[in-house]
Amino acid sequence: MSDLKDSLHTEHLVLNMGPSHPATHGTVKFTLTLDGETVVDCEVEVGYLHRGFEKMCESVTYTNVFPYTDRLNYCSAIMNNISYALAVEKLLGIECTERCQYIRVVTNELMRIADHYTNIAAAALELGALTAFIYFVEAREILWDILEKICGARLTSNYVRIGGLMCDIPEDLDDDLKAAYPKLDALFDDVDKLLTKNRIFLDRMCDTGIISVEEAISYGFTGPCLRACGVDYDVRKAQPYLVYDRIDFDVPLGRTGDNFDRYLVRMEEIKQSYKIVKQAMKDMPDGPINVDNPYMRQPSKQDVYTRMEEMIAHFKLTIDGIKPPVGEVYLGTEAANGELGFYLVSDGSGRPYKCRVRPPCFTMTAAMEVMVRGAMLADIIPTFDMINMIGGECDR
Structure with missing residues (x-):
């Protein structure tokens, strides 16, 4: 023998x-x-949900791209809307109004929270924690109810417009948020108690999916997965946009770059996002929500039905589209998974010559090979969950 x-x-x-x-x-x-x-x-293959996002954008007007952006990271559609709108506005050389910027921050952070709820809930479910999943899905439903009151949609919102928004927020939105906070805080505490010191959850998450700072940077990590490695980089702080430079919030950091640190960073980001929402609602100014230029923003339905000038602008924008000057821009924002960027090329027509999206989860999916090599087969599940790969965003 x-x-x-x-x-x-x-x-x-x-x-x-x-x-x-x-x-x-x-x-x-x-x-x-x-x-x-x-x-x-572990060889990773993507490409099973390719829908031709970039080619579709080339065949429609700049405004008609918004429904396609909704379907990138469909867990936080408004974040995609805002990133694309800011890129087009940079191309046009315009800036939306003060009130619009504050509303965008509020809806942006509500969607970040909803995205983190979805990520943590799904990760817990795939590790067997059904109760935690139900709690955070309930919390997400509360936010979706508020979003539905704002724009009439829950998942794919199509709320943002170039130069403004589809509509203003309801007058009683602040009251709705204040009424929701106690319930949301209670659900957060329930999940925190169920998971953060749970022996099984700790065994599955701690010291799994580790990636070093150097490897994370070389792969192009951003967002919670990069900050879990201890790298203090957040686009809202490094390259402020909207009114983030006026708002006080902290950027949570991890130490080991494992799945548990990614979980902790997202849990703390939920708290920080609520802090941002409360400040933005408190400082919300009055005023218009759209730029005062009928040839750079879609007029409201009410104005189209009642004012001849707005009807003419509506026809021109619908048929010809907004026509930015010839040029190219890139603009990145801090989405729930990391830096979401749009690279636009204009040839002077009403349709993008090129619309390239930089999806944050693509680079992290590429690093799965490094993160799971030498681990157990079962460790693939929490690792893949905590990079939060969204198929519509990754494959486009």
Whole structure:
């Protein structure tokens, strides 16, 4: 028996995980090389949800791109709207009104919270914590109810416009938020108590999916996953946009860059986002929500129906589109998963010559190979959950 091990023919097991697999969210394939249950190698393949976002944008006007941006990260659609609108406004050389900027900050942060709720809830569910999932989905529903009151939609909002917004916020929005805070705080505390010191949750999350600072930067990490490594980079602080430079908030950081740090960073970001919302609502100025230029913003339905000039502008914008000067711009914002950027090229027509999106989760999906190599097969689940890959954003 002494030479039995040398005589036996052994080889690694190659396992295809996905693309149609619950743990890969249906859109990613992992080609795994396994030694027992230890991951020797992991080849990541995306491209199973490619819808031609960039080519579609080239065939419609700048305004008609908004519904496509909704469907990038559909867990926080307004964040995509805002990032794209800011890029077009930079191309046009305009800036939206004070009130519009504050409203954009409020809706942006509400969507960040909803995105983090979804991420943490789904991660907990896939590790067996159904109760935590139900609590945070309930919290998300409360925010979606508020969003529905603002713009009439819950998931894909199509709320933002170039130079402004579809409509103003309801007069009693602040009252609705204040009424929701106690319930939202209670649900947050319930999830915190269920997960943060849970022995099973800690065993599954701590020291799994680790990536070093150097590797994270080389792969292009941004957002909570980069800050979990201890890198203090947040676009809202580094390159302020809207009115973030007037608002007091902290950027939470991790230390080890593992899945548990990513969880803790997102939990703290939820608190900080509520802090931002409260400040923005308190400082909200009065005034218009759209720029005073009928050839750079879609007029309201009421104005179209009652004013001839607005009807003419409506027809011109719908048929010809907004016509930015020839040029190119890039603008990045801090979305829930990291830096979401739009690169636009204008040829002077009413349609983008090029509309390239920089999705934050694409680079992190590429690093899955590094994060799971040497780990157990089961460690793929929390690692993939905590990078929060969204298929519509990653594959576009």
